[in-house]
Amino acid sequence: MTGNFRLFALTAVLITLLLLCTGCTTTSPATTPAGGSGPADKTYIVGIDGQYQPFSYIDASGTAQGFDVDAMRWIAQKKGLKVSFQATAWDGIIPALQAKKIDLIYAGMTITPERAEQVNFTAPYWEVNQDVVARKDSTLTLDDVKAGKAILGTQSGCTAAIWIDKNLIGTGKMPQGNLKLYDNTPLAVDDLASGRVDAVMYDDLVLKDIIANKSIKKIGNIETKEEFGIAVRKSDPELLAVLNDGLAQLKADPSWQELIAKHHMK
Numbered sequence: 001m002t003g004n005f006r007l008f009a010l011t012a013v014l015i016t017l018l019l020l021c022t023g024c025t026t027t028s029p030a031t032t033p034a035g036g037s038g039p040a041d042k043t044y045i046v047g048i049d050g051q052y053q054p055f056s057y058i059d060a061s062g063t064a065q066g067f068d069v070d071a072m073r074w075i076a077q078k079k080g081l082k083v084s085f086q087a088t089a090w091d092g093i094i095p096a097l098q099a100k101k102i103d104l105i106y107a108g109m110t111i112t113p114e115r116a117e118q119v120n121f122t123a124p125y126w127e128v129n130q131d132v133v134a135r136k137d138s139t140l141t142l143d144d145v146k147a148g149k150a151i152l153g154t155q156s157g158c159t160a161a162i163w164i165d166k167n168l169i170g171t172g173k174m175p176q177g178n179l180k181l182y183d184n185t186p187l188a189v190d191d192l193a194s195g196r197v198d199a200v201m202y203d204d205l206v207l208k209d210i211i212a213n214k215s216i217k218k219i220g221n222i223e224t225k226e227e228f229g230i231a232v233r234k235s236d237p238e239l240l241a242v243l244n245d246g247l248a249q250l251k252a253d254p255s256w257q258e259l260i261a262k263h264h265m266k
Contacts, residue, residue: 045085045102048087051186052184054263066263067260071106071259076246078250090157098119104231108228111228115231118234121229122247125229125230128206129221130160130224132199132218133189134216135217136215136216138199142219146173149174152179152198153201154179154202163224164201186210203226
């Protein structure tokens with residue numbers, strides 16, 4: 001009797017443990033947000049330029065703000081996505097995307113053939129040209145700048161830097177040393193105000209915001225008709241489709257014009 005009882009007790013313990021383990025290994029099926037782009041609990045990290053008003057910037061409290069930020073929040077809400085924003089150095093933002101430190105770039109990025117070889121872009125959502133500014137007491141003209149007769153400042157890796165390199169340095173009109181590159185455009189504008197550069201070139205709407213209330217004037221505009229797009233990794237076609245659909249919905253919604261008005265885009 002004692003041996004049978006022990007066998008019975010051991011069997012009962014094994015059955016109980018088996019039932020407990022079965023309960024522990026039961027998993028719920030993965031859920032997908034409205035856009036179908038990934039797990040519902042995933043937070044997509046949106047790479048932004050931290051000093052690119054009115055498109056994206058970090059305010060005094062450390063919160064991401066701007067037209068692109070608000071647009072991304074709208075799309076995320078519609079598509080059931082969770083997002084967070086991460087300010088990233090502009091000349092390293094595509095490498096950060098490729099290294100999966102961020103999941104997309106929504107930061108006024110111009111669609112160029114060179115960038116399109118590295119990332120996929122959504123449909124365009126905005127168009128900009130390049131403004132050139134100088135100190136208010138300067139006699140420098142846009143023709144002087146186009147002739148390569150100025151020390152120019154701009155943000156490293158931006159399309160203004162690309163334009164200067166191609167049209168001024170590449171043609172021999174301006175020496176390489178006359179192009180001063182900065183981590184961000186406000187630093188270039190500070191050097192302009194201090195007399196360390198003669199002019200600054202940058203995206204028109206953004207540069208207008210940066211020079212507000214400063215002793216700096218616009219001396220001309222270079223029509224480049226650059227189109228902005230949201231960038232994703234080439235390995236993320238589903239996310240690209242979700243963003244394209246969300247962007248189309250936003251542009252068809254009254255919220256699009258409300259965001260334009262909110263951020264003084266026109």
